[in-house]
Amino acid sequence: MDNPAAARQFMVESQLRARGIADERVLQAMRRVPRHEFVPDPYREHAYEDGPLPIGHGQTISQPYVVAVMLQFLQIKPSDEILEVGTGSGYVSALLADLAAEVFSIERQPALAQSARDVLAWLGYKNVRIFTGDGAQGLPDAAPFDAILVSAAASGVPPALLAQLREGGRMIIPVGGLDSQQLQLIQMVAGKPVISVHEGVRFVPLISGKVTSET
Numbered sequence: 001m002d003n004p005a006a007a008r009q010f011m012v013e014s015q016l017r018a019r020g021i022a023d024e025r026v027l028q029a030m031r032r033v034p035r036h037e038f039v040p041d042p043y044r045e046h047a048y049e050d051g052p053l054p055i056g057h058g059q060t061i062s063q064p065y066v067v068a069v070m071l072q073f074l075q076i077k078p079s080d081e082i083l084e085v086g087t088g089s090g091y092v093s094a095l096l097a098d099l100a101a102e103v104f105s106i107e108r109q110p111a112l113a114q115s116a117r118d119v120l121a122w123l124g125y126k127n128v129r130i131f132t133g134d135g136a137q138g139l140p141d142a143a144p145f146d147a148i149l150v151s152a153a154a155s156g157v158p159p160a161l162l163a164q165l166r167e168g169g170r171m172i173i174p175v176g177g178l179d180s181q182q183l184q185l186i187q188m189v190a191g192k193p194v195i196s197v198h199e200g201v202r203f204v205p206l207i208s209g210k211v212t213s214e215t
Contacts, residue, residue, distance in 0.1 A: 004036055007048040011035075015050040016068045023072045029098040030068060035061070037119055038089035057109045059204060061089045062151060066201055070172045073185050073198070074147045076100050083142070083164065085135035085206070086151035090116030093128050096149065103128045104142045106135045108207060136208035138164045145169060152206035153181045162186070162193055174203045 012031050021027060036047035038061060043053045052060040076082065076099040087093055087107035093116060096103045105128060107113040113132045120128050131139060135150070136158040143164035150161070150173035157173060165171055171186040183198040 004034055004048075008032075008035070011048040011050070011064055015065055019065060021065075021068045021072055023075075025076070025099055026068055026071045026095075029071070029095050030064065033091065033094045033098060034123070035064070035091055037123060038091040038094070038116075055089045055112070057112055059088050059109065059112060061091050062203070067092055067095065069199070070149055070183065071095060071099065073172045073183070074149060074170050076147055080146035081142075083138060083145040083148045083161075084151065085138065085148065085161070087113055087116045087130050088151060090120050090128075090130070092149065092151060093130065094120060094123065094125055097125045097128045100147075101127065104139050104145070105130045106133050106139060108132070108135060134208055136160060136206055140164060147171065148173075150174065150206065151203065153178075153201075153203040154206040157184065157186060157193070157195075158206075158208070162188075165193075167191065174201045178205065 008031050012027050036044050039047045039053055050063055050065050052063050055061050080100040082096050082100045082103045084093055084105040087105040093103055093105045110132045113130050117130050137160045144166035145164055146166055146169050148161055148171040153174040165188045167188055169188045173184055174181040175184045181201050183201055185196045187194045
């Protein structure tokens with residue numbers, strides 16, 4: 001890749017802004033964060049194409065447009081504390097770190113969690129903490145959160161995540177089965193979740209259950 005900055009600029013203008021992403025903070029973050037650094041070498045030349053790419057362990061780095069849609073829905077403020085469920089490559093963690101004050105991210109696969117830590121540290125991100133554990137349980141010790149972004153599909157919204165959402169907080173999560181999912185935006189209003197359903201997506205499933213935990 002000869003000019004990653006130019007590739008990011010083209011991605012932002014042709015894939016994101018042209019398709020309705022209007023949040024300038026999201027667009028600027030996606031212009032700054034080097035997606036290619038989170039993509040395995042065999043796929044790096046495709047890093048700025050609008051599609052998911054494999055990152056190992058049966059996981060993928062999500063399509064840039066879908067990531068932008070999710071970030072735009074969350075309306076992240078610079079003072080926000082964020083929970084990310086499904087660290088994966090660490091790319092979305094970096095975008096969240098660019099937009100928010102502090103990011104707590106949880107990943108089920110220890111190898112992916114460590115790889116993400118390494119890349120984020122190498123790139124100089126200091127406001128991200130990555131944990132290995134069951135994402136459906138969240139991180140109750142760090143709660144409540146201003147926003148929660150879930151990068152895996154659940155059959156329903158995990159109650160533990162709802163309980164960790166601050167009053168006025170927002171959660172974006174893909175809900176559905178393996179072949180049919182929709183993004184749900186959940187806003188906590190007067191102690192109750194208000195849910196709106198949005199476009200169809202396709203994510204790997206959110207797996208819950210015992211997992212070896214490490215920080």
